[in-house]
Amino acid sequence: MSNPTRRNFFSSVVDGIHGAALASILGSEMFAPGLFAAELAAEEPPKGPQIFDLKPKQPQFPAKAKSVIHLFMNGGPSQVDLFDPKPALKRLAGTAPSRELAFAISNGKESGTLLPSVFEFKPRGKSGMEISSALPHLAECADDISLIRSMYGEHANHEPALFLMHTGRTIASRPSLGSWVTYGLGTENQNLPAYVVLDDPKGLPINGISNWQSAWLPPLYQGTRFRTEGPPVLNLNPRPEVPAKLVEAERALLAKLDEAHRKQRAYQPELDARISSYELAARMQLSASDALDVNKESEATREAYGLNDPATASYAKRCLMARRLVERGVRFVQLYIEDQIFDNHGDLESGLKYACGKTDKPVAALLKDLKQRGLLDSTLVVWGGEFGRLPMSQGGGKPGRDHGPNGFSVWMAGGGVKRGYVHGATDDIGFKAAENKVSVHDFHATILHLLGLHYRELFFDRNGLRERLTDQFPARVVSEVLT
Amino acid sequence: MRTLLAFLIPLTAQIVAAQSFEKDVQPIFKTKCIACHGEVPQGKLDLRTPDAVLKGGAAGAVIVPGNSAKSLLLDKIVTRQMPPGKNKLSDAEIDVIRHWVDTGIQAPAVILPEVPKEREVLAVLQVRCMVCHGGLKQQGGLDLRTMASRLKGGKSGPALVPGKPEASLMYSRVANGTMPPAAMAKDLAVELPTDAETELIKKWIAAGAPGPEPDAKPAPMVSESDRKFWSFQPPVRPAVPAVKNAALVQNPIDAFLLQKLEAKNLTYSKEASRLALLRRVTLDLTGMTPTPAEIEAFQKDTAPGAYERLVDRLLASPKYGERWGQHWLDLAGYADSEGFGQDDSVRPFAWRYRDYVIRSLNADKPYDKFITEQIAGDELSNDWKQLKSTAPPEVIDRLAATGFLRETPDQTNSNERALIAERMNVVADEVEVLASSTMGLTMGCARCHNHKYDPIPQRDYYSLSAILQAAYNPYEWKAPRDREYKLALESERKAVEENNAPLQAEIKKLQAQLDAIAETFRKPEDKGNTKDLQKKYPALATKTKQLDTDIQNLRNKLKPAPHVRILTDNEVPSVSYLLKRGDPVSFGEPVQPNVPAVLQNAALKPYDPKPPFAGASGRRLALAQWMTQPNHPLTARVAVNQIWSRHFGRGIVASVSNFGRSGVPPSHPELLDWLATEFVQQGWSMKQLHRMIVTSQAYRQSSQVTPELLAADPDNVLLSRMNLRRMDGETLYDSLLNVTGRLDTKMFGEPAPVDVRPDKEVVVKASGTGFRRAIYVLHRRQTPVSLLDAFDQPAMTPNCTERRRSNVATQALHLMNGSMSWDLSRFMAGRIIDEAGPDPVKQINAVYLRAYGRNPSAGEVKTGQEAIAEFAKQWPARLAADNSDAPRTTNAAWLALANYCHAILNSAEFAFID
16 A cells, blocks of 8 residues: 555455465475474564555466466266267277276166267367367367377366366365456456456356355456347346436435545545446446447358357357457456257266257357467467366267366367377276376466466465465476477 | 384385486585585484485385375475575476375385284274274174174174184175175275275284284373463452543453553443443344333433443343344354255254354353363253153254254265265364364464474374264264254144144145055056056056145145254264374374363363263263363363454454464453353353443543554554444344344244345245344355345354454445345335324424434434435426326335435445444
8 A cells, every 4th residue: 555545446245364475485395393483483573454456467487378268168068979089989889888887877777888089080280189079170180289199187076076167176165266366466457357257048057156256355357247139238238217417416316425535534545446336336347348349240141150049059158259249458368068968877878968059169260260360379268167078978769978077178278289189098988097197286377477477486375375276286387388 | 013113114116218416416416415414314204315315204204206296205395394594496306206205206115014003903993994894884694893803703603713714704805895885985985995904904804813902091282381372271360450530440351451451551431322332332232233122221221320220231131142143153154054055955954053052142052061062061961861852842952952063064965975075074074173263273284284383283183083083973874864863842842743644644644545546556476566557557547646745735735754863872982093294094193082282271070071961972061071170271261352352343362263273363362261260250241341341441442542552552452442333244234124123022033034135145934013123034055145245254164253343335236236235215105104193293203213223413304304304306207207196296206205305325324333
């Protein structure tokens, strides 16, 4: 609060806690009696209250990407049917799984046999990256993405796995990736939220609003849901029953009342922030509506994304909105798709065709569009679900696959990411990550790295503990996928 | 000794081609590490040879060959904890070492201690087997908990034949994969034992299955010097200091504060205006704006002591318990739903705990009793165990009090989400709630490792956890549905019976009709019931479709049996372990239930659990008794600091839930200790404490800031003025209702339901007479009320020890454009017209009195008049366009006043407290 009269911030939180600066963490965790006292001698004095805002911040080192589009594929897309060809499964088709593999299925009675993919894999583009026939549009972009085939998670159920992918732990109650990013970097456009969530109008993903919560990070880093039908933000537009002129007149009165109130109360930054937030609300009404108006796009663009096709229209709209948002400086955009569309426990073939049919074309169009506009160099696009699926069948009739957290595929594209590159591998049947394994913490560290943030250095002092997205887990930036 | 020897066997590293130690790794160690980890190795870690690296140091192994991700060495260098100083390793160097660990060095054969200890085997059995073969269930007659019961075995024979693993069913069935049964694993929420665990059981049996060792006396890990830190020492009552300006001292609080101010040549700011003070203290103590009648009464009372009388009145108001109850519910992490996930099911009787809190505060229940009931209400008496179905209110209340430790997310009603890790998470969350709210300790870090800043070894964390593990037994888990205790008030049971009896009679009648129809379809070979017949004969199903629907509709109207959500012990607790790195299956030493060692001192009676009656361990009761000792270092200090922080916006210890070394030192340590000791002397009375705080001169100050004050006391740590603050979400919501006349004052009971609108806004459903206070609104984690959510209502993850106050655009949108504020404004305008008549001046006066608690100035009246006149011009055209039948002039006047009220309710003056 060195400059108590400042009013140039968009919104802020006065935080009651007071980041106690801590002695550096050195040395062994073993300790002898009395060691604490010595360890704490170098403690720095506590700081005063901190003010949090969304003004753009310098990254910790030069960033490769400025913004993120996270295409979250709810349900757990099947790696062996989309990205990770396993010819061995053809050879082993119909054979019984090992006890370990059999134990991995949620309902032991449904444990089937090893199941090869019905989709055909082919080398794509100049890179020769193998992608299956379920993703014909993305296959055209193979030379633009880095595919990681060796991801592994920690939990076979949706809820914990989603928490892990979003917050770095399998438990509820930690801040999400997008909250960390906006905490670290703020945002470029003060008239739009820093962290926008475009969820499917058909319903919330598993874990609902907790996926974009800020938890104990200040609330202004929480994701803001933009609706893709109707007004994008709750109560964005004035009440229709009140004449427009009256809305204006009322605002004028309010401004007068507030200004008079503020004049008698100098040096109150919280009061200033409150008044600024009303000004922003008025500006947001215009900018949010404009940012999300896909009708302003050319017919060719709309067609390319698949807006004119009922199958793709819904997801295409969100992809196009995502591009318009990052174009306007929004830091983090997260997209969801209906229900758990990739959760193909039964009838995998038609399930995957449905899921890919909805998303493949819009996703590929988004990549091409970003590239053509020169935005791909500064935008990081991330595609993936909460886990993959098992290489054995589940259920009778038209078989599906159960959840497989031990090895699955994700991809990234854009600023700072190698193009046409494949990283890591699973075992022969695609059950477990085997080579160059990438943990979710590694994955998060890599995303932060591309944005110019070091996962150890991006922390928040909470009750005397330095909290991080990767918590205290070992993590490693997957340097192999970096340019 | 033999165990120790096993570790001393030299481990020989076999170097393979991939990356050479000498060529690639050693040069890096030489330049960056050997200075400390060479000839005189720090932490006993020598990095000069591969063998030495493999051997590790004082902290144990530093590398796991083939697994860099699990290697401590990599963790230390990757996280830049090592080497200390500026000369860190580059990413490329780290990669070389990583590669060497992953591929360049071969794992020596796994060397287990030659004879595993019984406690290690017990740990494996607890986590993998005892869900079926433990204290709650003995499938096949088998109980694996003790040596005797293992030898006795079950229906299939002895589980344990010492010396003969293959003949011991507890080994052979695990080894051949029949136990635990894969097909049932997920239903039982059990995971497969690892190969190492199976091997451990084998070795133990082969060695003759030695029995448990006697409990070793735990090594001291906390020293006397660690205990010297101020907050671990009992508070000592200081003398009240003398100050220069004694006229400003209303009570000792002022003496302590003025002493520090005067030392800096400062003093208090002038007293706030009478009406500002009325509004402040009313909002503070009751969570709502004062009504015109209250304002009038206060203004008329001009005799000395009027303010003190006002405070007494407010503290006696039932609204006090609703306001301060919310503060306590924040600490407890109160929610009406089980989890965060898809199935965020409602906890039907969670509100009993909320009511218990409100009632306790209104009755000024002494704080020591208040927390004792919440930690161990079930252990205070076993009277409730004798009751069958109905119980008197005080018994229900005492049991509902244990809801304090039942508030965190608990998704284990679903077996799929009830694995050991998730169960331990519930326990950990409860430890956090307990420690952060009542002890001011951040225990969370010690879940995975010794606390880095406070003298809390990991062992002490698990000792505290063990206190709760008697009730939250992670190995023989009870899901929330198994913790519903079927006791209720006579009246509640009656109400349910009166509701259900006629429905059940009707269901029975329809079911008989249904069965009769079904019988006409039955062929001699059919053996099943009606349901089976309906499945077999589609024609029957079609015929009875309507009947089925009717029965289902009737069933839906049945009310669930009332119950109490309680926390109570399993009959016999399992053994609790230190869990290495917090991993629920990496067992360290067993731990005894105990309080943190740093808080055990000569002045306090030790923690000493004794079963108060059969079936209760007394662990929690002993904790409560230990905590509520008058000279406990933390309990009273933490409580008075919490209450202080809610009054002033900042605690004397600013980090209200961290009184440890990494917390913020107290700004006024003597004042804190004086208050803590006074609190205890006054019988732990919270109302007495409030009274003392709000009648202090410090509290009565104006919140005006001057450049001089800002320079001298920038963050107002010295309290040279009052802090200006925005209302929190609940206060704002309640005040909106109060000001506009839409408040339904009904107390207690089932929460007000919420509604999710098509546009996804979550709103509260109105009752017949308006809206209930926010504390009575259903608090479901997945559907927070949008307005309250926007104003920072916490998401309870797992609790909230301190509210944050944001000022963001979504708040403005809710208040400006939301339907609620507009509906309320119109309602308010109607009331104002009823009260004040058609004269705009009188109307404006009434609006100011209600919303701001003061009279408007002449200028403000003029501004208001002009605005209302301007608004009134716009409405007739709109009303005409809408073909409204109502008298347009009257309506326009009403709506214009509604616009005016709407602007007032949106103004900063309404939402901020001077």
